[in-house]
Amino acid sequence: MNLRQLRAFVLIAEHRSIRAAARALFVTQPAATRSLRELEQSVGAELVRRSARGVELTAYGEALYKRAVQILQETRKAQEEIGQMRDGEGGTLNLAFSSAALTVLPAALAAFRARMPRVAVAFNEVAPPYSHEQLESGRYDFLVQTEYDGDIDDGFARTPLFTLPLAVGARTGHPLRRARSLAELHDALWLLPGNIQAPANLLRLAFAAHKLPPPRDVIPCQSIAVALAIIAESDALGIFVRNLFDHSLLPRGLRMLPLAHELPAARVSILTRADSPPTPAAQCFIDCLLEALAAPARAQA
Known part of the structure; x- marks a missing residue:
């Protein structure tokens, strides 16, 4: 062989x-x-x-x-690692990011390109379980994923970046725009990344936290851009990290519902394979993400 x-x-x-x-x-x-x-x-x-x-x-x-x-x-990673150790350049990075990481990604990318300008970088949108399969196979170097804030035993190594509150989004004229609880939203149509049956699904956890069964009418949607476009022009609802509502990615006419209770927090983490250490280029990008996250705190100090 x-x-x-x-x-x-x-x-x-x-x-x-x-x-x-x-x-x-x-x-x-x-x-x-x-x-x-x-x-x-x-x-x-x-x-x-x-x-x-x-x-x-x-x-x-x-x-x-x-x-x-x-x-x-x-084998590819080994060859690239030797090259990066030898002259600090060359190779490729194939990464997947959730929308919650957009606040730190631009600064991290700029810093990375300044340090390793000859490393080619490709970005993908996180889409479980496909993205996890790609990480497991080695096709992705790492993921930056939004997940529930708790212990997850799936064999991947995690570096937490930050936690964020969740919020429900709907178009401005939605019939349920004045809803104050998840119970009022149970029978609505939802768009959601991933599998609604997964134990760690954010929507399932949000309803379970209020002793409610998960919604029955859910359409899986692996693209955040597609989900936002549909929600902005229909009566579908979505559950997102709250900072997304301050981002330019958000379509006009999409608003956060004024719920009277908190939703479970979401954690944004870097996922890598536990049995395969990152290449120097991948580790450099991870360091740039952590530095981009720390920069606002240093500026306020």
Whole structure:
């Protein structure tokens, strides 16, 4: 088993086609097929089989695919780490951020680019569970995620940044705009990132804190921009960190409902893989985030 074979196998699995994988590898189709067959001989099992829908993974292939992605990502990180230790530059960062982190992200990015200008950075929006799978596989270097303020045992290492109160948002003319409790909002339509059934879901926790069952009419929406646009033009409601209502990202006509009681606090944390230390570039960006967070406090001191 070698990296060439694993790289070919991963691309075949993702493209569901040997021909497409060969194009991505800039090799001939027979060469990609040969790499796959060598890998199958190495592990002593059939990894893929052809079907009417293209190439599909066997049970052995599914098991190896997850490991192969991690191996290739760890290899990339090792190469970049050596390069960054040697000359302080080069490599890539693939990051995912929740909207709550927008207050510190611009300053952190500016500081990072001043320190490591040749490191390429790509941003994604946090979208559990997909973003967690990407972090676990090594495709994301780290996440900055909004979650409930409590202990979470999911195998990731956490560096808390700050906690924020939550608020319910609705359009200006919403029929429930004068509601004073979550009980009055139970039967409304909600837009929510993630899975409403997840134990750590912020909306579920908010209703549970007031001994209420979770709303029944919930549409998962993994994009905060899409959710805000829909809420601003419909009777859907959303639960957000309160500082979002002071941000320019917020559409006109979207307001915070004047509830008479507090909602559970949300925590914004940096998530990394516990078994894979950040590369120097990733650690530098994390340091820049922490410094950007501390800057307002220093200015007021």
